[in-house]
Amino acid sequence: MKFWISCAIALGGAIALAAILKNEYFFFAGYTVLMFIVLATAWNILGGYAGYVNFGTPAFFGLGAYTAAVLFKAFELPLALQIVAAATMSGLLGLGAGLLTLRLRGIFFAIATIALVVIMETLFINWRYAGGATGLQLLRPPPTAPFESYIKMLFVVMAALAVIAVAIARYIETSWLGRGLRAIRDSEEAAEASGVPTLKLKVFACTVSGALMGVAGAPMPMYLSFIEPASTFNLNYAIGALASPMIGGTAHYIGPVLGAILLASFQQIVTVTISNEVNVLVVGVMLVVFVVAAPDGILGLLKKIPWKRS
Amino acid sequence: MEFSFDLLLEAVVFGVLLGCFYAAVSIGLSVSFGLLDVPHVAHPALIVFGSYCTWFVARYGLDPILAGVVLMPLFFLLGVAIYRFYYETFEKRGTEAGVRGIAFFFGVALIIEVGLILIFGVDQRTVEAAYIGKSLELGDMRIPLRFLVAFGVAVVLMAGLTLYLAKTFTGRAIKAVAQDEPALRLMGADPVRIKQWAFGIATATASLAGALLIVIGPVDPGLDRTYIGRTFSVVVLAGLGSMTGTLAAGLILGITESIVLMQFGASWAPAVAFGLLLLVLGVRPQGLFGR
Numbered sequence: 001m002k003f004w005i006s007c008a009i010a011l012g013g014a015i016a017l018a019a020i021l022k023n024e025y026f027f028f029a030g031y032t033v034l035m036f037i038v039l040a041t042a043w044n045i046l047g048g049y050a051g052y053v054n055f056g057t058p059a060f061f062g063l064g065a066y067t068a069a070v071l072f073k074a075f076e077l078p079l080a081l082q083i084v085a086a087a088t089m090s091g092l093l094g095l096g097a098g099l100l101t102l103r104l105r106g107i108f109f110a111i112a113t114i115a116l117v118v119i120m121e122t123l124f125i126n127w128r129y130a131g132g133a134t135g136l137q138l139l140r141p142p143p144t145a146p147f148e149s150y151i152k153m154l155f156v157v158m159a160a161l162a163v164i165a166v167a168i169a170r171y172i173e174t175s176w177l178g179r180g181l182r183a184i185r186d187s188e189e190a191a192e193a194s195g196v197p198t199l200k201l202k203v204f205a206c207t208v209s210g211a212l213m214g215v216a217g218a219p220m221p222m223y224l225s226f227i228e229p230a231s232t233f234n235l236n237y238a239i240g241a242l243a244s245p246m247i248g249g250t251a252h253y254i255g256p257v258l259g260a261i262l263l264a265s266f267q268q269i270v271t272v273t274i275s276n277e278v279n280v281l282v283v284g285v286m287l288v289v290f291v292v293a294a295p296d297g298i299l300g301l302l303k304k305i306p307w308k309r310s
Numbered sequence: 311m312e313f314s315f316d317l318l319l320e321a322v323v324f325g326v327l328l329g330c331f332y333a334a335v336s337i338g339l340s341v342s343f344g345l346l347d348v349p350h351v352a353h354p355a356l357i358v359f360g361s362y363c364t365w366f367v368a369r370y371g372l373d374p375i376l377a378g379v380v381l382m383p384l385f386f387l388l389g390v391a392i393y394r395f396y397y398e399t400f401e402k403r404g405t406e407a408g409v410r411g412i413a414f415f416f417g418v419a420l421i422i423e424v425g426l427i428l429i430f431g432v433d434q435r436t437v438e439a440a441y442i443g444k445s446l447e448l449g450d451m452r453i454p455l456r457f458l459v460a461f462g463v464a465v466v467l468m469a470g471l472t473l474y475l476a477k478t479f480t481g482r483a484i485k486a487v488a489q490d491e492p493a494l495r496l497m498g499a500d501p502v503r504i505k506q507w508a509f510g511i512a513t514a515t516a517s518l519a520g521a522l523l524i525v526i527g528p529v530d531p532g533l534d535r536t537y538i539g540r541t542f543s544v545v546v547l548a549g550l551g552s553m554t555g556t557l558a559a560g561l562i563l564g565i566t567e568s569i570v571l572m573q574f575g576a577s578w579a580p581a582v583a584f585g586l587l588l589l590v591l592g593v594r595p596q597g598l599f600g601r
Binding site: 047048051052053055100101103104106107108110111112114115116118119121122123125126133185235239242243246250277278280281283284285287288291292295 | 343349351399408409410412413414416417418419420421423424425427428535536538539542543546577578580581583584585587588591592595
């Protein structure tokens with residue numbers, strides 16, 4: 001119950017902000033932070049619970065974005081349907097990739113997902129209809145009724161998607177699915193021996209995770225009014241999706257949210273004030289420091305503080 | 311697209327040269343990932359780092375290949391340090407490092423890449439040497455001399471490492487540690503020291519591989535991302551830790567890439583390595599010469 005109340009408060013807060021605030025830049029930045037919450041939460045379903053590292057976030061994200069863009073170009077499909085279609089496509093990609101490589105040890109899956117990014121990018125570079133290497137300009141339709149500007153609408157949509165993503169992650173974490181995935185992470189052989197359907201669970205997690213990443217990408221073409229392969233399949237999405245849960249903590253659904261808020265807000269500030277390179281460098285350093293010194297992330301650190309326990 | 315036998319022959323010749331180069335670039339990873347089981351996704355970044363070090367030294371008039379060789383001891387020490395750190399933080403704590411080990415090397419790769427951008431900028435770097443820019447003419451075919459030089463060095467590097475692993479005492483110890491670590495411990499040998507040594511050697515090859523990389527073409531800090539795919543696909547296709555396999559896999563990748571490049575154009579070529587990798591993982595994950 002507490003969870004749903006917090007969800008309602010978060011979503012209500014986003015709508016209130018959209019109603020009150022005039023500064024459009026806030027929504028541009030806020031959208032990115034929310035998007036990274038979705039990506040990090042999605043990543044954590046497979047990476048955090050089951051322990052399979054996915055470097056392929058940009059492949060799922062980009063496929064979602066391109067699905068939305070192509071459907072918009074062809075049929076002027078409304079945003080909601082674009083998102084559903086993106087989730088389906090990226091989910092199918094997750095299913096395929098999972099079936100192909102999740103039988104193998106984790107490192108092979110990790111490498112295969114890097115491969116996925118390059119293959120996707122190459123496909124879309126060579127697809128003329130979707131704009132090829134130069135990209136596709138898209139004309140934004142007018143915003144739907146209660147919203148006065150499109151960016152505010154996207155902000156609220158992304159907030160809703162973030163809530164949905166976290167709710168799904170929470171459901172998986174607290175149900176038997178989560179227990180199975182954790183068993184896989186701790187010892188795959190032991191899990192298999194005690195009757196956990198390991199492959200099915202992993203493929204399921206990969207599909208859900210992929211679908212959510214596609215969802216995060218779907219509003220992107222509308223957000224930028226433009227889509228282009230090099231930035232859509234950028235490895236920086238993989239970095240954000242992987243680093244946020246690692247920094248926040250992978251054991252609990254709130255970890256990726258915490259990490260994404262910290263990391264993405266920080267990135268917004270550094271990219272604007274210093275430079276994009278420094279931003280990536282800091283993320284790299286933070287990733288290494290956390291992985292080495294605080295393996296359970298911020299959540300783990302918080303738990304260690306004695307007064308917190310009472 | 312018209313099929314021509316001459317073009318195909320040219321593609322194959324190029325593919326062989328390129329393939330040997332790919333094998334040489336991957337051979338360090340074949341030791342560190344293939345034999346030692348370290349999820350070393352930062353290896354390509356170290357190779358690019360090697361290219362920049364080569365460039366830096368070669369500015370003082372040293373031949374780039376020679377510069378790569380001179381830098382090898384330094385890279386050896388770097389590798390020993392990296393493994394020591396990895397061992398102390400991850401392997402020593404018992405269970406396999408899993409997610410955190412991969413994330414660690416991913417972070418290291420990022421730091422190297424961005425560090426290079428911050429120091430040298432995003433511009434491409436090239437080196438100069440007598441053999442760069444000239445080419446050998448064989449009938450209608452023109453083979454750039456730089457490819458031949460890289461080919462020669464690659465062959466020497468691979469032959470050297472293969473012989474080292476097969477014939478010397480430490481080399482066999484490295485293979486032993488890959489096969490059965492507990493048994494080695496029972497024989498009274500220290501597997502950690504052997505692994506440290508092996509990881510040092512694997513990293514040392516990265517400086518020479520980096521030199522080859524910058525001899526073959528211009529290098530920029532983001533190049534490691536392409537080479538993650540190439541090196542891992544060679545190592546996986548080879549069958550983890552097989553030296554002969556690495557050469558065969560490098561040749562397969564080089565020839566395929568070169569034919570695709572000639573038939574379908576440059577925009578399709580990057581996907582070859584990765585497509586091959588996915589295919590191998592799906593169909594024959596133990597590779598061609600799997601243990």
